[in-house]
Amino acid sequence: MAEITESAIRSVLETVIDPVTAKSVVALGMVGGVATRGGHVAVTLDVDPARGPSLEPLRQACEQAVRAMPGVLSATVVMTAERAAAPPPGAPPARPGGPARAGHSHGPAHAAPGGGRIEVPGVKHIIAVASGKGGVGKSTTAVNLALGLAAIGVRTGLLDADIYGPSMPRMLSVHEKPESTDSKQLKPIERYGLRTMSIGYIVNEDTPMIWRGPMVSSALEQMLRDVQWGDLDVMVVDMPPGTGDAQLTLAQRVALSGAVIVSTPQDIALVDARKGLNMFRKVAVPVLGIIENMSYFLCPKCGERSEIFGHGGAHEEADKLGVPFLGEIPLHLDIRTTSDEGHPIVVARPDSPHAKVYKDIAQRVWQQLAEKAAGARPAPRIVVR
Numbered sequence: 134m135a136e137i138t139e140s141a142i143r144s145v146l147e148t149v150i151d152p153v154t155a156k157s158v159v160a161l162g163m164v165g166g167v168a169t170r171g172g173h174v175a176v177t178l179d180v181d182p183a184r185g186p187s188l189e190p191l192r193q194a195c196e197q198a199v200r201a202m203p204g205v206l207s208a209t210v211v212m213t214a215e216r217a218a219a220p221p222p223g224a225p226p227a228r229p230g231g232p233a234r235a236g237h238s239h240g241p242a243h244a245a246p247g248g249g250r251i252e253v254p255g256v257k258h259i260i261a262v263a264s265g266k267g268g269v270g271k272s273t274t275a276v277n278l279a280l281g282l283a284a285i286g287v288r289t290g291l292l293d294a295d296i297y298g299p300s301m302p303r304m305l306s307v308h309e310k311p312e313s314t315d316s317k318q319l320k321p322i323e324r325y326g327l328r329t330m331s332i333g334y335i336v337n338e339d340t341p342m343i344w345r346g347p348m349v350s351s352a353l354e355q356m357l358r359d360v361q362w363g364d365l366d367v368m369v370v371d372m373p374p375g376t377g378d379a380q381l382t383l384a385q386r387v388a389l390s391g392a393v394i395v396s397t398p399q400d401i402a403l404v405d406a407r408k409g410l411n412m413f414r415k416v417a418v419p420v421l422g423i424i425e426n427m428s429y430f431l432c433p434k435c436g437e438r439s440e441i442f443g444h445g446g447a448h449e450e451a452d453k454l455g456v457p458f459l460g461e462i463p464l465h466l467d468i469r470t471t472s473d474e475g476h477p478i479v480v481a482r483p484d485s486p487h488a489k490v491y492k493d494i495a496q497r498v499w500q501q502l503a504e505k506a507a508g509a510r511p512a513p514r515i516v517v518r
């Protein structure tokens with residue numbers, strides 16, 4: 134079957150009329166990105182945040198119009214609010230007359246003037262958990278690292294930015310939708326002492342996630358900006374896997390204190406880990422260290438340890454690359470089953486050796502953040518009496 138073209142989708146969207154202005158969503162310049170893959174279509178609508186929830190019927194009308202097109206299997210239309218800050222270098226210019234976001238109350242995230250960097254007031258450190266390739270256990274590590282930080286008394290948030298395949302609803306057993314108190318911002322969902330947010334809380338699990346780079350970036354920006362995160366010591370961001378443009382944009386735009394790279398010990402994964410590390414270096418984000426996941430196999434029956442993957446590769450690689458090695462996590466059935474059951478190991482079995490591994494890693498990460506913060510402060514004045 135021929136792929137549905139972007140221009141065909143835009144033509145259909147010309148028939149969707151905004152009742153307030155009596156103009157089509159296309160004429161209003163609302164249609165931001167359009168992506169299609171195998172009959173699944175995703176569209177972003179750039180909307181005026183002041184009209185936010187009142188535009189829901191319009192969003193639904195767009196979805197219905199696209200869904201009615203021959204060959205379309207599913208249609209997902211999401212609303213994004215335009216930002217007032219300067220776009221990153223090389224980005225297309227902002228739509229003229231677009232809404233301004235500055236001055237939003239309740240401490241929303243904002244982009245630093247000129248740099249387009251997204252910060253979240255009240256959040257001391259934002260750290261990215263990244264991997265050069267998918268399936269290395271990045272999300273499992275991000276969740277347990279966040280829980281490990283909370284367990285050592287650090288006020289922690291967890292943002293699932295893995296928009297291609299959000300895992301938090303399953304790993305944290307979240308079935309409810311986030312609530313809004315003022316119809317402008319969403320309340321994060323609290324789980325096991327963490328404040329959490331995921332695109333998966335908002336979009337149904339069976340909705341295909343077909344997003345292009347710019348869509349990933351704007352959805353992430355909304356999750357940082359339009360969520361009442363409150364005061365946190367650390368926000369852990371579970372990044373989408375890989376080192377493509379979308380990941381690079383995130384690394385560039387979010388005011389990250391540092392990044393943690395998850396790798397398995399295999400040579401092939403290490404090549405990708407190196408790519409991940411270089412990506413953060415390129416945008417001057419400090420790499421806090423590498424974690425080796427599925428480092429060795431611990432037999433669930435007898436507890437015997439076997440190094441089936443040539444354990445230690447990530448440690449050597451970290452030394453070679455001059456970044457800290459944060460620790461090694463065994464491959465163990467309990468780590469998988471507890472996550473699958475929505476009750477990750479750090480909270481399900483807090484006294485287990487695996488939980489201790491995550492807490493030790495959390496301690497190392499926290500120590501580095503504290504040192505960096507201390508280093509950033511002006512040197513103490515020496516007073517000679």
Ligand SMILES: Nc1ncnc2c1ncn2[C@@H]1O[C@H](COP(=O)(O)OP(=O)(O)OP(=O)(O)O)[C@@H](O)[C@H]1O
Pocket residue numbers: 264266267268269270271272273274295298300374426427462463464465466468469470472473
């Ligand atoms: N240390 C571990 N021991 C046992 N199973 C693990 C471990 N780490 C992760 N897993 C399992 O491996 C699978 C992939 O993990 P996860 O979803 O965290 O990977 P990911 O890198 O985030 O994947 P993706 O890139 O596809 O999002 C999951 O079933 C998870 O439970």
